[in-house]
Amino acid sequence: MPPRKPQLSEFELFQSRLDNMLDPEHPLVKLAGLIDWSRFDEVYGRFYTQKGRRGLPTRLMAGLHLLKHMEGLSDEAVCRRWVENPYFQYFCGEQHFRHKLPLDRSSMTRWRGRIGPDKLELLLAETLSVAPRTDAMTPQACERVTLDTTVQTKAIAHPTDSHLLLRGIEWLNRLARQHGIKLRQSFLRVGRRARREVSRLIHGRGHRQAMRWVRKLRTWLGRLDRDIGRKIAGNEALEAAFAAARERVARILTQKSGDADKLYALHAPEVECIAKGKARTRYEFGVKTSIAVTNASTAGGQFIVGMQALPGNPYDGHTLTGQIEQVERLTGVTVERAYVDRGYKGHKHGGKARVHIAHTRGISSPTIKRELRRRNAIEPIIGHTKSDGLLERNHLAGATGDAINAILVAAGHNLRLLVAWLTALLRALFRALLPPMQPELAAA
Numbered sequence: 001m002p003p004r005k006p007q008l009s010e011f012e013l014f015q016s017r018l019d020n021m022l023d024p025e026h027p028l029v030k031l032a033g034l035i036d037w038s039r040f041d042e043v044y045g046r047f048y049t050q051k052g053r054r055g056l057p058t059r060l061m062a063g064l065h066l067l068k069h070m071e072g073l074s075d076e077a078v079c080r081r082w083v084e085n086p087y088f089q090y091f092c093g094e095q096h097f098r099h100k101l102p103l104d105r106s107s108m109t110r111w112r113g114r115i116g117p118d119k120l121e122l123l124l125a126e127t128l129s130v131a132p133r134t135d136a137m138t139p140q141a142c143e144r145v146t147l148d149t150t151v152q153t154k155a156i157a158h159p160t161d162s163h164l165l166l167r168g169i170e171w172l173n174r175l176a177r178q179h180g181i182k183l184r185q186s187f188l189r190v191g192r193r194a195r196r197e198v199s200r201l202i203h204g205r206g207h208r209q210a211m212r213w214v215r216k217l218r219t220w221l222g223r224l225d226r227d228i229g230r231k232i233a234g235n236e237a238l239e240a241a242f243a244a245a246r247e248r249v250a251r252i253l254t255q256k257s258g259d260a261d262k263l264y265a266l267h268a269p270e271v272e273c274i275a276k277g278k279a280r281t282r283y284e285f286g287v288k289t290s291i292a293v294t295n296a297s298t299a300g301g302q303f304i305v306g307m308q309a310l311p312g313n314p315y316d317g318h319t320l321t322g323q324i325e326q327v328e329r330l331t332g333v334t335v336e337r338a339y340v341d342r343g344y345k346g347h348k349h350g351g352k353a354r355v356h357i358a359h360t361r362g363i364s365s366p367t368i369k370r371e372l373r374r375r376n377a378i379e380p381i382i383g384h385t386k387s388d389g390l391l392e393r394n395h396l397a398g399a400t401g402d403a404i405n406a407i408l409v410a411a412g413h414n415l416r417l418l419v420a421w422l423t424a425l426l427r428a429l430f431r432a433l434l435p436p437m438q439p440e441l442a443a444a
Contacts, residue, residue: 016096018097029087037062044119057092059093064079068390070416070419123407124408126411140333146293148340148382151284152287152309153391154287165214165221166192169187169224170188170191172224172242173186176228181238183224185227191220270402287309289406290310291378293378295371302381302417308403316340317347335353336352389409390409
């Protein structure tokens with residue numbers, strides 16, 4: 001059912017309100033007053049049915065996700081911080097301090113999965129609408145954007161053959177125990193020993209011996225899979241329970257080193273291997289992600305005006321049109337110029353925006369030359385989304401989780417800029433109002 005509007009209980013009737021206890025100049029308090037929370041109720045209200053248990057307040061769920069990505073926290077961590085921090089509670093719409101969390105942590109997973117990445121773009125759009133109202137960014141800044149791609153890495157272990165084969169053995173054994181299937185041999189003890197031997201020998205002189213252990217692991221996994229297949233044959237319920245595991249195990253057993261579509265993680269089959277040409281990290285495992293930021297350095301910093309996951313590892317030039325369309329959809333401003341690196345050559349963008357590629361000769365306009373030099377400023381923004389945000393290690397499941405995480409990371413980055421901007425405004429106001437220090441006091 002739709003969420004119930006906040007109502008005062010008898011206990012809360014005699015409590016002090018949060019807005020009377022907190023500092024009204026705190027950035028989170030000011031930011032909570034600038035966000036139009038009613039937009040979320042209008043758009044997300046259709047995802048609730050008229051039957052069943054009452055849903056959680058939309059402002060609570062949206063606020064928790066914004067705080068999570070603003071601080072770079074996990075679901076569990078942001079829930080713990082919410083109970084301890086009255087400013088977090090006020091930001092999420094609470095009128096009185098609460099000593100217990102009104103939801104289970106898994107409710108965040110179900111909520112964002114129900115809303116989906118397309119509608120969650122509204123959170124990013126709202127952060128971009130708050131920026132002009134605080135003079136942190138002008139709407140004209142969205143007319144000229146810088147675009148680039150990066151890799152949103154998945155929370156998986158580094159994929160090796162021995163690791164994947166052992167995980168396949170452990171997964172099939174776990175399912176067999178759950179469904180009461182007695183196996184001829186589990187291969188767990190010998191499999192773990194083989195995994196240790198491979199790790200010890202693979203990078204030294206015992207490479208050939210290590211590969212023999214890998215072949216043994218592949219043989220044991222195949223024998224275990226065939227044993228389970230014989231014992232569940234004809235039982236539709238068991239075949240359905242083992243279908244996903246056996247399908248992925250079959251991919252591991254048959255894939256070769258030169259295959260294009262390889263499986264890199266049993267629990268995340270959507271992971272792709274992407275080579276970005278970095279000296280320290282030759283390959284990254286996740287999904288390619290496109291990012292668009294304002295080309296000009298606005299008063300509040302460089303805001304992210306668009307971000308989206310790109311499954312299938314497409315060519316950068318083919319992603320240009322879709323990324324510009326997302327920027328125009330979120331900001332409501334038509335993009336006039338887009339600045340990209342040389343990886344976008346051959347993009348064939350047919351829109352109104354003029355695309356300028358770095359290191360292009362023959363440009364006579366000093367404005368375009370200056371803005372092209374600003375293109376490199378997108379690199380530290382990508383670094384902040386990975387170090388301060390959650391783009392470096394995505395824990396959300398599936399391709400849908402990749403798309404959701406990209407949108408929320410962008411919203412969290414914009415919120416960090418807005419909080420810093422509101423804090424700077426407060427400091428400037430104090431400097432203007434407070435009298436200057438006397439020389440003798442300053443010397444003391």
